[in-house]
Every structure is written in structure tokens, then in C-alpha cells.
Amino acid sequence: MTAEGQRRRAFWQILLFAAGLLVLTAISAGSVYLVNRARDDNKWVVHTIEVENQLNTLLLELRRAESAARGYLLTQGESFKADHEKAAAAIVPALDRITRLTADNPAQREGIEKLSAAIETRLGQFSQEMEFARQGQFDKAAALVREAASTNTTSTIGREANAMIQEEERLFRLRSVNADRSQTFAASMTGIGSGLVVVLALISTWLVRRSAQARDDAEARLRDSNLNLEATIDERTADLREANDEIQRFAYIVSHDLRSPLVNIMGFTSELEELGKDIFRRIGGLTNVPAGGPPVEVADIPLAGPDRQMSVDFAEALGFIKSSIARMDRLISAILNLTREGRREFQPEKIDTRAFVEAIVSTLAHQAVEAQAEIHIEPLPAIVSDRLALEQIFSNLIDNAIKYLKSGVPGEIRIRGRTKLGYAIFEINDNGRGIDPRDHQRIFELFRRAGTQDKPGQGIGLAHVRALVRRLGGTMSVSSELNAGSTFTVTLPIAWNATNRNADK
Amino acid sequence: MTQPVSIIMIEDDEGHARLIERNIRRSGVNNEIISFGNGTEAMKHLFGPDGSGLSQKGNALLILLDLNLPDMSGIDILRQIKENKYLKASPVVVLTTTDDSQEIKRCYELGCNVYITKPVNYENFANAIRQLGLFFSVIQVPPAAS
DSSP: OHHHHHHHHHHHHHHHHHHHHHHHHHHHHHHHHHHHHHHHHHHHHHHHHHHHHHHHHHHHHHHHHHHHHHHHHHHOOOOHHHHHHHHHHHHHHHHHHHHHHTTOOOOHHHHHHHHHHHHHHHHHHHHHHHHHHHTOOOHHHOOOOOHHSSSSSHHHHHHHHHHHHHHHHHHHHHHHHHHHHHHHHHHHHHHHHHHHHHHHHHHHHHHHHHHHHHHHHHHHHHHHHHHHHHHHHHHHHHHHHHHHHHHHHHHHHHOOOOHHHHHHHHHHHHHHHHHHHHHHHHHHHTTTTTTTTTOOOTTTTOOOOHHHHHHHHHHHHHHHHHHHHHHHHHHHHHHHHHHHHHHHHHHHHHHHHHHHHHHHHTHHHHHHHHHTTTEEEEOOOOEEHHHHHHHHHHHHHHHHHHOOOOOTEEEEEEEEEETTTEEEEEEEOOOOOOOOOOGGTTTGGOOOOOOOOOOOOOOHHHHHHHHHHHTTEEEEEEOTTSOOOEEEEEEEEEEEEEHHEEEEE | OOOOOOEEEEEEEEHHHHHHHHHHHHHHHHOEOOOOOOOOHHHHHHHHHTSGGGGTOOOOOOEEOOOOSSSBHHHHHHHHHHHHHTTTTTTTEEEOOEEEEEEHHHHHHTTTTTTEEESHHHHHHHHHHHHHHHHHOOOOOOOOOO
16 A cells, blocks of 8 residues: 555545534534524414414404494493493504504505504494493484494405405415425435435445555555565575675685785795895906906905996895785785684683783783883673684784874773673773874774874784674774874673574674 | 605696795705696696506605696595505695695695695795705605505
8 A cells, every 4th residue: 555545545534524524514504594494484474373363353352342332222231331341442452462563564564554544433433332322312322333334444444454364364374385495494404414424424434444454454465574574684694695605705715816926926036036146246256357367256245336236226126026025915814814714603602801801911911011001901791702703802902002002101001891781892992192083984994094104014903803893793983083092992792692693604 | 665756746837836846956855856737637647548546556756736726626636646546655745825724624634744835925935845855855755555
């Protein structure tokens, strides 16, 4: 699985989650809105019904007042009179309520104005009738009733009220439809939203399952590659080992084959030297011969003038050749020794490092006295390692410390040791001439040296030491400043296990 | 018994051969030196045309052998000499540049009598050969089994 794919999947998951959240929010907001609207619609429906109700109540009261008035005129019964007054008193409040209720509707307001006017007229007639009846002029009152019945006030009232009821019924239908629609809308919205959420959840689940699948696959692959890695490492190690062996063999063969011609060069140069001596002796003999006489056979006749110069030049040339050959021979020997060391099998054994280092120091005591150096050995941790390799490491480092002291300054060399996390750390510290930090890498390279070249050496010691330390599973480093002494630090495993390293050879 | 010892020198490097010969002569050894530049010719001389070594029967030989030969390994020559009933009594001096302890050990195991490493330092080289001359003068080279 690629990182790109993983990112894309995560992106889609987040997107789905966000979409789900959005849909839910929309549904909630929509529901709240729609519920509010439905409530409003319902309120209006109820309102319409109330208006209708009030109108009917008004008409009823009017009829009651009318019939009670008639009854009173017929019977003069006080109970009719009281009834009429009660009904007439209820008419105005009812009318007021309708006025209030229909204040929002201009069409109804118009109707109510007409209705109020008609009802006012009618109420005027009622009070006149009652006035006549109170004064006892019943015939006048009856005439008034007749007159009122003949006029169109009552029918106007009826008509207007009916018109209003019709209007309200129209509104009722309209509002019912509205309310229904709101509810249906809310229901369908909830339904669709829920469906959408379910779909999103399903997609989400599918994605999660797919990434889980991808993760399982990746895990399986990881397990496989871990197994493969072991095999690959073994393979590579074998390759490296082979390459290393190859290099060792190569170095070995090359140095041998180089040595063979060197034997000739050196041999015949020496022969030539002898020959040269003979020739110049002969020349000396000949130049000293008195004219005509036989050559004088004297060994050491001193040469004179140009002959002498020639002899000196000859000897010098041969001297350079011989010293170069000797140097080359030393280098070749060094390479041979290094390859031989590289092929030697190490034998781990327990070493009392302090006694061991003391023994090395005692073999170097002569040089130390010559260099006016004092060597202090501090307590050192015992380790398990190869004795010969360790001896070469310490003797090289201590030898170097003695060799590169500052002239005229009494040397002080300290060998310290401590342990840390399974490793023993040894420090060989001196107050010698020190090493320029620029040369810290260089000094560990084969045939490379640093600083004033006033001491004999091939530039092999430290390269050799580092190779040994590495083979022993350790590391080494140097810290030094020019003219401020050096400290070489060697870190070695306390309990070195030969099996894992010898297996490399 | 009075038959003079011949020195068989098997050495591919002419320079080395010349230096060895010169130093042998300087040490006062005047025996015949038969020189071979490769293994094949030397083997032909040592073992004869039939390869049995019968032709050398009764001859007193001393063999100087270089291990690094162009056509065959000196070790092989050493082994064959020491396995041949007519030649195995002849002393073999291995004179080579190889100073590997494994190689030296192997040569002695195969029956080499002296192993000398050719030093680059000519004085040492000359000394080694001259001591070999001394060695020639004291050893008794037995005639091969008759």
C-alpha cells in the first residue's frame, strides 16, 4: 500500500464523516424549522376555527336576543326580558372578540365593519322595542318588531356573518393544507436525512473495512519482509565475507609477487655496488700507474679529481636505490602482516588487563626511560578478548605515546579504564606533541602519518590497531590538539564472543 | 659413493637463479648446478621420459625449489619427489619468497629438508645461501636406493 493511497483513504474518511455531520445538522435545523412552521400552521387553523366559532356564537346570541324580545312582547314575562338583556349584553363582547381575532385579515375587517354597523342598528331597534314595552306601548313595540323584520338588517347580518364564515372556511382549508404540507415535508426530510446518514455510515464502514484489509495485508507483507530480511542479511554477510577474503588474498598475492622482483633489484644493486667498488679501485690503480709500467694492485689508492666525484655520485645513486628498496620492502611486509593478522583466528580469554598492560609497559621501559617518560597505570577493568590482538593494540598505542612526546618536556603517560553498558573504555593519554584535529581521520589510514616527520615509521600502527579493535567488536577514537597532548580511546566489549566474529572469517 | 652431488635448481626467475648460483659459488661450492626455469622441464629431467625417476637412480641430487612457478605449483613438485622411491632420499631445499607459516608447515610436512625465505635484504640473502653452501659441505647426500 502506498502512502499516497493511505492519505487518500484517510481523506475520504474525514470527508464522509464531515458529510454525515453536515447532513445531521441539516436535518436537525430543518426539523426545528419545520416543526415551528407546522406549529404556526396549526395555530392558524385553530385561529380560523375560533373565528368561526365566535361568529356562530354572535349569531346565536343575536337570535336569542330577538326571540327573547318577541317572547317578552307577547307575554310581558319578566324572565323573557332578563333573557333578552343577557343575550343583548353578550353580543358586543362577542363582536369585539371577532374584531380582535380578524384584525390581521383586511377582507374580514371589511366584513366586520359592515356586520358591526348592522348589529348596532339591530341593537338600537332592540333597545327601542324594550323602551316601548317598558312604557307599556306594546303595540308600538310590536310594530317596531314588524318593521325590523321587514327591513333587511337581519338578513344583512346573516349574509355578512355567512360571508365571513365562508371566508374563514376558505382559510381553514388553505391552512389545513399548509399544515399538512409542513408535516409531510418534515417527515420526508427526516426520512431522507436518515437514509443519507445510513448510506454514509455504510460507505464509511466499507472504507474502514477496506483500510483494515489493507493494514492486514501490509502487516503480512511486513512479516514476510522481516523473514526475508534475515535471509538477505545472511546473504549479504556472506558476500561481504567473500569480498573481504578476496581482498585479503589479493593483497597477499600482490605483495608476494612484488617481493620477487624486489629481491632481484636489491640483489643486483648490491652486486653492482661491489662491482662499482672494484671498478673504482681499478681506476685508482690505473691512474697511479707510472707510464709504461704494469697496473698497481693496491686496494686503497685514493681517487682524485673527477674520478673521486664519479665514485661519490655512483655510491649516492646506489644508496638512494637501496634505501628506496628497503622502504618498499617494509611496506610490502607491513601489508603482508596486516593480511596475515586479518586471517588469524582470535581466541577469547579472560585477561587481567592491568597486569597485562603492566607487562607491556615493562617491555617498553627502556624506550620510556630514554624519552624521560613516566607511565602511570590506573586500575583497569578485566575483559575477555584475544590476548595477542590486545597486546598489539596497547603496545602500539603506548609506543606511539612514548615516541611522539614533546622534546624537552618530561613525558607523562596515563592509562585509564572504566566500564559502561557492557563495554570497557580504555584511555591512553599523553602530554606529547598532539595531533592537529584536521589529521584525526588521516592518522588511522594505512601509510599515512601526521605532524613533524622526525621519527621512523611506516604509518601502519594505528591503521592496524583500528582494524584489530574493529575485529574485536569495538571502536576507537582520538581527541587531541596540536601541542596539547593526545588521548586515544579504545572501547571494547567486556565479554567478547568469538563465535560471532570468527564466523565472519 | 664418490659420485659428486649435482644441484638441481628449479627457479623461474632468472635473476634469482643467477644470484643464488653466484652466492653458492662464492661459498666455495663447485658442484654442478643444473638450472630449470619451469616445473615441466625440471620434472622431465628428474623423472625421466617414462616419469618413473629410474633415470636418476643412483645419482646424488640436491634440489633447490622455488614454490611460485609459472606452470605448476612447487608444492606439487615437492610431493612427487618425496613420493618417488628413487628421489625421496634427495634433500630438497625450498627457497622462496613466501613466508607464510601455513605454507612453511605444509612444506615440512611433505618432507622438505630446509625452508629458506628469500629476504629482500641482499646481505641476509647472501648469508642464507652461503650457509646453504656450508650445509652442502657437511651433509651426506645418500645415493638413491639401488
